[in-house]
Amino acid sequence: MKPLLLIVAYLVAVTLPLLLSAWVGGPPRQLHQELASGLGILAFSMILVEFILSGRFKAISNDVGMDVTMRFHQIMARTLLVFALLHPFLYQGTPTGGERPWDPTRQLTLTTDFSDLATGIAAYLLLAGLIVMAIGRTQLGYRYETWRLLHGLGALLIAVLLLHHTVYAGRYGSQPVMTWVWLVMTGVAVGSLLMVYLVVPWLQKARPWRVTSVVRLTPKQWEVTVTPDGHDGLDYQAGQFVWLNVGHSTFSMKENPFSMSSAPAGGPEVSFMIKELGDFTRTIGQIKPDTVAYLDGPYGNLTVDGREESGVALIAGGVGLAPLLGILRQMRLTGDSRKVKVIYGNRIINQIAYHEELGDEDVVYVLSEPPEDWHGETGFIDGALMDREFSENEFRDWVFVMCGPAIMMDVVEDHLSTRGTPPQRILAERFSYD
Incomplete structure (x- = not known):
């Protein structure tokens, strides 16, 4: 509506x-x-x-x-x-x-x-x-x-x-x-x-943040964590995003939208999973602890809070894992009783982030260029893979949350529609818009 x-x-x-x-x-x-x-x-x-x-x-x-x-x-x-x-x-x-x-x-x-x-x-x-x-x-x-x-x-x-x-x-x-x-x-x-x-x-000037850590996750992916400086922090839902400004005036144009990979239940600190792509993201590794930062948000409704579906499917491509990781963390921290399954696609194995935290139970890893000893799914996240991982009842009754490359999301959305998933149970957030 x-x-x-x-x-x-x-x-x-x-x-x-x-x-x-x-x-x-x-x-x-x-x-x-x-x-x-x-x-x-x-x-x-x-x-x-x-x-x-x-x-x-x-x-x-x-x-x-x-x-x-x-x-x-x-x-x-x-x-x-x-x-x-x-x-x-x-x-x-x-x-x-x-x-x-x-x-x-x-x-x-x-x-x-x-x-x-x-x-x-x-x-x-x-x-x-x-x-x-x-x-x-x-x-x-x-x-x-x-x-x-x-x-x-x-x-x-x-x-x-x-x-x-x-x-x-x-x-x-x-x-x-x-x-x-x-x-x-x-x-x-x-x-x-x-x-x-x-x-x-x-x-924003009255609500500064400070960088507490910058950690390399994979060769081109980083985790940046900030903590509130003199205020209570951010009231947000897992899966939302903010405009992040690191090391610049609040009036600077150098701010970018990033989904939060942290969970509200995890405390006031907020974390971001950021991939080196543009001018700002290529300098992530140079950010020093205690650098001032500003957050404008939260925005978006890529969240499963308050929903009544029996299961949650989290479908991520590359750095699109960020908001879905926040949702997964929130569900685990709050003891959410809903079933959950993660489909996580990448090109090569060293692009997989948070493997130890994600684990292997109810998590399906997909590589388009797998090594010879790879035993997980290969190729791309497509209709055939979705049919292997989800039953007819799950297609109909679960909520499907997606974030990743536009091509992947278009393919998955189309397939979900053909399998009878109601539109209100398909939540999507794209990296960019043309």
């Missing part, structure tokens, strides 16, 4: 300006001109709501789930881009002659005032560039911190440009009621950005 509520709330928010514009009304125009205005209104309102979807708001990420939220954010970004690209071209065929386009009756949406058109043109180009950069961020090779800064500033600039364009060049946006609607919506969007980049960092 929660994803459905998100969709309903989203539709109300993005269609409100469109409905109000229809209520404000105006002299009749040709259908394609009204369609052009409608698409432009929808695109602008969708852009403003995207600020909320991409912001760090627990009411959304914790209730609906980060995976659902980010997928929805991506789909809507692509949709609004199509609306925006079509918007100016649908004005073709506007009748010529008379006092067009400076008609004081505002029968036409276009204007010859270049300053009013220029802001729309600039936003038009920036929007396309912003979405393309987001989709191709990995291929373009941008540092995460650089991309995040450019993405935030680019979205802010687009919102301001479109506000000017809509109010001064738009047929409906120039109406006093609509001008106030756009001002309020833009203010909320910009406010959400300021909340993330200014208010939250300011509040």
